[in-house]
Amino acid sequence: MSRIGKNPVSIPEGVTVAVNDNTITVKGKLGELQQEFSEVSVRVEGNEVIVDRESDNKSSKAKHGLYRSLINNMVIGVSEGFTKQLELVGVGYRASNQEQKLDIAIGFSHNIVIDLAPEVKVETISEKGKNPIIKLSSYDKQLVSQVAAKIRSFRRPEPYKGKGVKYVGEYIRRKAGKSA
Numbered sequence: 001m002s003r004i005g006k007n008p009v010s011i012p013e014g015v016t017v018a019v020n021d022n023t024i025t026v027k028g029k030l031g032e033l034q035q036e037f038s039e040v041s042v043r044v045e046g047n048e049v050i051v052d053r054e055s056d057n058k059s060s061k062a063k064h065g066l067y068r069s070l071i072n073n074m075v076i077g078v079s080e081g082f083t084k085q086l087e088l089v090g091v092g093y094r095a096s097n098q099e100q101k102l103d104i105a106i107g108f109s110h111n112i113v114i115d116l117a118p119e120v121k122v123e124t125i126s127e128k129g130k131n132p133i134i135k136l137s138s139y140d141k142q143l144v145s146q147v148a149a150k151i152r153s154f155r156r157p158e159p160y161k162g163k164g165v166k167y168v169g170e171y172i173r174r175k176a177g178k179s180a
Contacts, residue, residue, distance in 0.1 A: 005040075005064035008048040009072045012079050017044050024049075024071060028078025030139040031119070035074060037067045049075070077139040084148040085168035086134040089157065095124045095132045102134065106155045106165060120147055133168065 011017055015028040019042050025034050039060040041052045051068040053060045076082075088095055094105045102114045102122050116122055116136075120143060123135040134151065138144040148167070157164035159175040166172060 003065075005051055005053070005068045007068065008045075008050050009068065009075055011044075011047045011049065011075060015075055015079050017049055017075070019044060024074075026071070026074040026078050028075075028139070030078050030081050033074045033078060033140060035067075035070055037063075039063050040067050042067070042071070073141045077141055081137055081139050082141045082144050083135065083137040084144050086136070086148060086151055087166050087168050088132045088134070089166060090155075090163040093132060093163075094126070095134050096126075097122050097124050102151070104134070104151070104154070104165075107163075112154055114151065116147060117143060120144055 015026065018025045018027075022038060023034055023036050024042055025032065039054055040063055041054055043050050043052075049071055051064060051071065053064045088104070088106060090107060092105065093107065096103050100116045100118060100120075100122065102116060102124075103111050104114075105111045119140055120136055120138045123137075125133040125135060136144050136148055152165045152167070155164045157166045157170075157172045159173060160177055162172045162174060
């Protein structure tokens with residue numbers, strides 16, 4: 001049995017969970033999320049959500065832990081939310097935002113302007129002498145991680161000088177340069 005799948009998901013105060021056919025809906029103070037599921041059964045008992053397998057085939061075993069993790073992320077998201085922070089490392093790298101438009105300058109001949117989804121809140125922090133930081137927050141973990149990965153993909157950190165867009169706290173494995 002899946003070690004992750006057999007753990008129940010506890011429901012905190014202010015969060016409601018409803019299961020209809022093959023869809024689970026989680027509502028909280030930050031928003032509402034829905035997830036369809038298959039090959040597992042989901043039930044709400046008291047203040048816990050329990051995920052059970054319907055059969056012991058390989059696909060069902062794989063989805064058991066997956067859907068439990070997705071439901072757990074939904075419950076945490078609508079009650080607390082998720083935050084990703086990106087750091088721009090490099091001379092002249094800048095970031096600014098106007099509501100849902102993020103404008104970043106990361107060494108190309110033009111600035112990159114990104115229109116973000118309304119569910120994602122963006123904040124840019126620029127302090128003198130420190131690298132600019134882009135702070136993304138949302139109740140949907142999948143969406144905020146996807147947006148952060150998209151921004152990081154414009155200029156990944158390179159291994160020689162470490163310049164690029166990296167997550168705050170991410171370790172960049174460095175390489176030695178040319179030896180004379």
